[in-house]
Amino acid sequence: xxxxxxxxxxxxxxxxxxxxxxxxxxxxxxxxxxxxxxxxxxxxxxxxxxxxxxxxxxxxxxxxxxxxxxxxxxxxxxxxxxxxxxxxxxxxxxxxxxxxxxxxxxxxxxxxxxxxxxxxxxxxxxxxxxxxxxxxxxxxxxxxxxxxxxxxxxxxxxxxxxxxxxxxxxxxxxxxxxxxxxxxxxxxxxxxxxxxxxxxxxxxxxxxxxxxxxxxxxxxxxxxxxxxxxxxxxxxxxxxxxxxxxxxxxxxxxxxxxxxxxxxxxxxxxxxxxxxxxxxxxxxxxxxxxxxxxxxxxxxxxxxxxxxxxxxxxxxxxxxxxxxxxxxxxxxxxxxxxxxxxxxxxxxxxxxxxxxxxxxxxxxxxxxxxxxxxxxxxxxxxxxxxxxxxxxxxxxxxxxxxxxxxxxxxxxxxxxxxxxxxxxxxxxxxxxxxxxxxxxxxxxxxxxxxxxxxxxxxxxxxxxxxxxxxxxxxxxxxxxxxxxxxxxxxxxxxxxxxxxxxxxxxxxxxxxxxxxxxxxxxxxxxxxxxxxxxxxxxxxxxxxxxxxxxxxxxx
Numbered sequence: 001x002x003x004x005x006x007x008x009x010x011x012x013x014x015x016x017x018x019x020x021x022x023x024x025x026x027x028x029x030x031x032x033x034x035x036x037x038x039x040x041x042x043x044x045x046x047x048x049x050x051x052x053x054x055x056x057x058x059x060x061x062x063x064x065x066x067x068x069x070x071x072x073x074x075x076x077x078x079x080x081x082x083x084x085x086x087x088x089x090x091x092x093x094x095x096x097x098x099x100x101x102x103x104x105x106x107x108x109x110x111x112x113x114x115x116x117x118x119x120x121x122x123x124x125x126x127x128x129x130x131x132x133x134x135x136x137x138x139x140x141x142x143x144x145x146x147x148x149x150x151x152x153x154x155x156x157x158x159x160x161x162x163x164x165x166x167x168x169x170x171x172x173x174x175x176x177x178x179x180x181x182x183x184x185x186x187x188x189x190x191x192x193x194x195x196x197x198x199x200x201x202x203x204x205x206x207x208x209x210x211x212x213x214x215x216x217x218x219x220x221x222x223x224x225x226x227x228x229x230x231x232x233x234x235x236x237x238x239x240x241x242x243x244x245x246x247x248x249x250x251x252x253x254x255x256x257x258x259x260x261x262x263x264x265x266x267x268x269x270x271x272x273x274x275x276x277x278x279x280x281x282x283x284x285x286x287x288x289x290x291x292x293x294x295x296x297x298x299x300x301x302x303x304x305x306x307x308x309x310x311x312x313x314x315x316x317x318x319x320x321x322x323x324x325x326x327x328x329x330x331x332x333x334x335x336x337x338x339x340x341x342x343x344x345x346x347x348x349x350x351x352x353x354x355x356x357x358x359x360x361x362x363x364x365x366x367x368x369x370x371x372x373x374x375x376x377x378x379x380x381x382x383x384x385x386x387x388x389x390x391x392x393x394x395x396x397x398x399x400x401x402x403x404x405x406x407x408x409x410x411x412x413x414x415x416x417x418x419x420x421x422x423x424x425x426x427x428x429x430x431x432x433x434x435x436x437x438x439x440x441x442x443x444x445x446x447x448x449x450x451x452x453x454x455x456x457x458x459x460x461x462x463x464x465x466x467x468x469x470x471x472x473x474x475x476x477x478x479x480x481x482x483x484x485x486x487x488x489x490x491x492x493x494x495x496x497x498x499x500x501x502x503x504x505x506x507x508x509x510x511x512x513x514x515x516x517x518x519x520x521x522x523x524x525x526x527x528x529x530x531x532x533x534x535x536x537x538x539x540x541x542x543x544x545x546x547x548x549x550x551x552x553x554x555x
Contacts, residue, residue, distance in 0.1 A: 029062055030054065032395050037062035039422040040414075044069060044307070047095040049369075049412060050429040051132040060133030064427045066367060068099055070415040072309040072346040074337060074364055078354055078387075079371020084408040085350055088369055089314050090115055090432040092348075093270050096312055097141045102268040104259050105314040106289060110276035113444055114435030116143040128408070128431045139433040142263035143270040145448050146254075148288060149247030152277030153444050155457050157254045157288070161197035162187070164249070164291055165550035171329050172245075172287045173236040180326060182229045186210060189219065195466035199250045202466035204237050209470055214477075245284060251461045256295045258453060260311055286320040290333065293347065294550050297336055300343040310344035318349035319356035334360045353383045354390050362390070366421075367414040372405035394424035401426050 029037060033054040045068040052062035079085050090112060093103040107113060118138035119125065129136040147154030161169065166187045170180035190197050190206050197203050209215040211230040219225055261269045275285050293313060300310065315321070322330070337347055341364075349357055349365065353373065357365070368391070375381045388398045392413060402411060405426070412427045438444075448454060 029059060033059060033062055036395075036423040036425050037064075039416060040065045040425065042067045042417055044417060045099055047071075047092060047099075048134075048430060049091070050427040053409065053426040053428055058131045058428045060131065063133065064412055064425050066414040067417045068096075068101070068308045069305070069417065070367065070419070071096070071101070071312050072306070072341050072344055073366035073415050073419075074341065074346055075348040075367030075369065075414075076354060076357065076362070076365045077314075077348055077350045077369045077371075078352060078356075079410070080352060080374045082407065083371035083405070084410075084429070085371055086112065087408060087432055087436060088371070088410065088429060089316075089348075089350065090434065090436070091430055092312075093314070094139070094141055094433055096309075097268040097270050099308060100262060100266050100268050101308055102260050102262065102271070102311045103314070104271045104273070104292070104311060106273045106275055106285070106316040108275045108279055108316055110274065111436075111438050112272055113143075113145065113274065113439045114437045115141050115270055115272065115432075116145075116447060117435040117439050117443070119431075119433050119435050125431050128428075132428050132430050134430045136431060137433060141270055141434055142265075142267055143272055143447070144258075144451060144453065145444060146271065146273045148273070148275065148278050148285060149249075150458070150460075151244070151247055152274050153441070154272075154274040154448055155451060155453050156460070157273065157457070158248060158250050158252065158460070159288070159291055160251060160253045161199060161203050161249050162190070163253055163295070163550055164287075165294075167326075167329055167332060168287045168291055168294075168550065171325060172283055173233070173240060174283075174324070175233065175236065177326055177328070179229055179232055180328065182225055183233055185219070185223060185225055186233070190466060193218075195469060198463070198465040199467075200237055200241050200246055204234060204241075205467045205470045207234050207237070243281065245281075248284065248288065251463065252457055254292075254457065256292055257299065259292070259296070282317060282320040283323075286317060289315055290321060290336075291550060293340065293345075294332075294336055296345060297340045297343065298550070300340075300345065302342050303344040304342060306344050309346045312346040312348065314348045314350060316350045318351040322356065322358055322361075330358055330360075334358070334364075337361055337364050354387050355383055366419075368412065370402065370411045372407075372409070373402045375403055391424050392421050396424060396426060398424070 028034070033052055036054075037052055037059075040063065042065050046065035047068065049064045049066060051058050051060045052064055053059070054062070077085050077088055086109070089105055093105055093115060096103050105112060118140045119136075121136075121138060125136060128134070145154040146157045148157055150156030150158075166180065166184040170183055173183075175183060186203070186207050187197065189195075189210060190202075195202070195206055197206065207225075207230050210219060210225050211227050216225075259269075259271050263269055273285075273289075278285055293315075296311070296313075303310070321333070325333075340347065348367075349361070351357065354362055354370075370387065370391075373380070373384050373387060375384045384399055384402060387402065391398060391411070396411070398411065405411070408429050408431075410427055410429060411424060412422075413424050414422050416422050439447075
């Protein structure tokens with residue numbers, strides 16, 4: 001968009017009560033503009049976001065920056081559809097990578113893959129670079145591409161059901177608080193008995209067992225699971241499987257340490273989760289993003305205030321994460337966001353309005369990039385006024401500015417190197433240097449299959465877990481019951497003086513070498529005492545769980 005377009009009507013960057021010209025006769029910045037620009041000066045490394053907009057003009061001499069050390073103080077990128085949020089993510093990700101900081105971002109529409117290819121020069125790019133004082137050079141950045149469960153282009157990203165945990169899974173299944181607690185009981189039992197919940201059929205089999213006559217007795221010591229609640233959980237899991245969710249759960253489980261890597265040239269690796277193929281399952285992918293973040297939280301050590309973050313995590317379509325969330329889920333998100341900062345991870349939520357983010361979370365987001373908002377309806381106007389109230393006092397008429405911003409322009413306030421909020425700055429953002437659009441499908445496929453991680457995660461593994469162990473135990477119980485029936489028939493025949501009939505399977509009835517405790521071992525023990533002993537070295541003891549109930553994985 002040209003400068004004349006973006007400044008049309010004189011609204012963009014206008015100050016309350018009017019202002020003097022954009023620059024003085026000697027080229028100096030107006031006093032108020034100079035004061036705003038001074039708030040963004042940085043002695044250490046910083047990301048260049050763009051140039052200040054003031055009184056309808058773009059001032060390339062007033063650069064708007066965010067200190068690199070403040071990226072772990074979290075942030076919010078918001079704005080209406082089509083205002084340039086995705087390009088803002090791309091711009092920030094490029095500069096983080098150039099500074100050696102790994103980045104994770106979700107590609108919902110399939111157009112962020114271009115970060116791996118150099119951008120295309122053109123008149124619009126040259127115009128934007130000239131307006132904001134940018135030395136633009138087409139540049140590709142090191143990237144790795146992932147796909148949930150291997151659906152779509154990317155290295156398959158999977159989680160085990162145990163690793164995912166009951167709180168996140170309850171959010172995905174749409175369970176209420178009582179059902180969430182019951183699901184937690186199922187997880188607790190599986191942990192205690194060494195029944196690995198690797199995929200959804202494992203969860204379904206354990207839930208079905210616990211409402212059976214044999215399984216119900218197993219829960220007497222820790223609280224019962226009602227048949228009705230278990231039925232709801234089973235139906236929810238079945239429906240979830242029918243939606244294609246089985247692909248997302250299984251092994252090999254993704255090791256989130258892969259997201260912390262650098263390229264051989266020292267630049268941070270940009271991990272792109274391709275979600276275009278599963279964008280019709282928003283609750284699932286938003287919960288998966290939260291699982292990635294929670295898993296990182298488990299494993300990373302405390303680093304305090306470092307000179308740069310270890311990872312910056314962009315949480316796109318953040319409103320999907322919070323819609324209909326339980327109180328326990330929201331509390332877990334709030335604690336994770338608050339505590340993960342000290343582990344060197346910055347989290348940026350990307351959504352349409354700040355109202356999409358709960359107040360307790362929003363209060364922890366120190367960096368704000370607000371693209372244009374629309375006010376076509378009374379609800380829009382209410383959202384606009386609420387957004388304005390979340391900004392510090394400003395010389396701008398923010399209601400007017402926010403509705404007048406063009407594509408690739410935003411109102412910004414971040415944390416300075418001292419940790420204090422910077423003045424509010426209407427900003428024309430720089431142009432990304434990588435390709436602003438998707439790479440060709442063949443090129444993306446080649447990048448995925450050429451990755452060193454492809455061989456590690458491409459093929460799903462279905463090892464023995466709860467489903468197989470429960471099936472084997474059930475077969476053993478049935479076999480023991482049949483043998484007991486045979487024994488009873490023989491004893492009855494002997495007592496009556498009749499010749500016992502041969503076994504249907506042709507096997508001898510001689511049981512002289514049989515372990516006499518077989519029936520007691522399988523049935524009298526509730527089926528699972530011996531099973532727990534056999535797997536005790538793996539998962540027989542309770543797995544430590546995090547804020548979300550996700551299991552800590554040994555590296």
